[in-house]
Amino acid sequence: MKNLDPTTIWIVIASLAVGSFALRFVFIGFVGGRTMPDWLLRHLRYTAAAIIPAMVAPLVVWPSATDGKPDLAHMSAAFMALEVGYITKNVIFGIVAGAATLYGLLYLAN
Amino acid sequence: MAITTTKSYYWRGFLDGSPFLLMALPFGMLFGVLATEAGLSVVQTMSFSAAVFAGAAQFTALHLLNDNAPTIVAILSALAVNLRVAMYSASLTPYLGAAPLWQRVFAAYFTIDQSYACSMMQFEKEPRMSVSERLRYFFGVVSPLTPAWLVATYLGAVVGTRIPESWGLDFALPITFLAMIGPMLRTPAHVVAALVAIVVALLTTTVPFNLGLLIAGCAGMMAGARCELILDRRRAAA
Numbered sequence: 001m002k003n004l005d006p007t008t009i010w011i012v013i014a015s016l017a018v019g020s021f022a023l024r025f026v027f028i029g030f031v032g033g034r035t036m037p038d039w040l041l042r043h044l045r046y047t048a049a050a051i052i053p054a055m056v057a058p059l060v061v062w063p064s065a066t067d068g069k070p071d072l073a074h075m076s077a078a079f080m081a082l083e084v085g086y087i088t089k090n091v092i093f094g095i096v097a098g099a100a101t102l103y104g105l106l107y108l109a110n
Numbered sequence: 111m112a113i114t115t116t117k118s119y120y121w122r123g124f125l126d127g128s129p130f131l132l133m134a135l136p137f138g139m140l141f142g143v144l145a146t147e148a149g150l151s152v153v154q155t156m157s158f159s160a161a162v163f164a165g166a167a168q169f170t171a172l173h174l175l176n177d178n179a180p181t182i183v184a185i186l187s188a189l190a191v192n193l194r195v196a197m198y199s200a201s202l203t204p205y206l207g208a209a210p211l212w213q214r215v216f217a218a219y220f221t222i223d224q225s226y227a228c229s230m231m232q233f234e235k236e237p238r239m240s241v242s243e244r245l246r247y248f249f250g251v252v253s254p255l256t257p258a259w260l261v262a263t264y265l266g267a268v269v270g271t272r273i274p275e276s277w278g279l280d281f282a283l284p285i286t287f288l289a290m291i292g293p294m295l296r297t298p299a300h301v302v303a304a305l306v307a308i309v310v311a312l313l314t315t316t317v318p319f320n321l322g323l324l325i326a327g328c329a330g331m332m333a334g335a336r337c338e339l340i341l342d343r344r345r346a347a348a
Contacts, residue, residue, distance in 0.1 A: 012175065024199050026199055027207075050334060053311070058312060
């Protein structure tokens with residue numbers, strides 16, 4: 001594919017730059033220091049706890065490395081990262097536990 | 111962490127953001143490689159990474175352009191994939207909204223999964239942080255990641271370096287974020303929010319444009335908020 005027209009590419013880049021910034025700016029920029037209603041704040045307290053797991057869950061169940069086939073090594077690694085992070089409240093320990101589990105099980109499988 | 115008391119919030123953010131280099135580097139390189147393979151010049155590739163600064167949206171747009179999708183479809187699909195950053199923006203507003211406008215402009219530009227997730231964890235852990243301390247932390251998180259993302263894009267575009275798949279770094283993204291979820295689950299309501307979001311996310315993977323993620327996120331937030339109300343009521347009655 002070498003026939004993408006440079007103008008098209010620049011239009012895409014510019015539109016996405018403006019659009020992405022607008023999405024990021026919309027609340028922090030326009031609402032700013034104004035107080036938001038209680039019901040909204042109550043929902044926003046759970047944004048991180050909801051979105052981050054939702055983003056990761058499909059990648060764990062259908063990992064790209066196995067072309068989307070559920071796989072024990074990836075599931076165990078995910079479980080260990082979550083569990084160790086939860087128990088120790090330390091992100092680095094969680095990452096190390098997850099990575100060690102993944103590499104260990106992938107090594108055993110080969 | 112007890113030894114961090116004297117360390118500035120900027121450096122705390124820097125340290126907390128650093129593990130994400132494990133994903134910023136391979137994904138940045140991959141974007142550089144795929145973009146140049148699709149026919150983008152090095153200048154275009156770098157402008158893309160610097161101006162849009164949103165991995166998943168960039169890959170989506172590139173993929174669709176490569177498939178000869180209409181330009182408007184590529185743009186709208188990539189923005190749809192990026193809709194979650196509007197939720198991040200809303201969620202950060204109670205913490206950073208009081209900052210001066212020019213600082214909020216920068217905070218908006220640097221709102222990515224990593225800066226958002228690290229910041230929310232830190233801001234909830236230390237609710238007494240001042241707005242300027244929070245901003246310093248926030249910018250600390252993106253400080254290692256932004257240059258890494260750009261350098262990696264450049265290496266991918268110019269040298270064509272890719273990290274071999276056998277290194278398994280594609281799974282660095284799930285593992286790093288999973289390790290962060292644990293500390294985020296501070297109350298039963300947070301656990302309920304996460305569980306509902308996971309179930310809905312797994313059920314909605316076929317929804318186009320990654321919109322299942324938004325549906326799952328909203329469902330999780332509603333479940334968490336409802337659970338908080340129920341628990342508060344019970345506590346008040348007891």
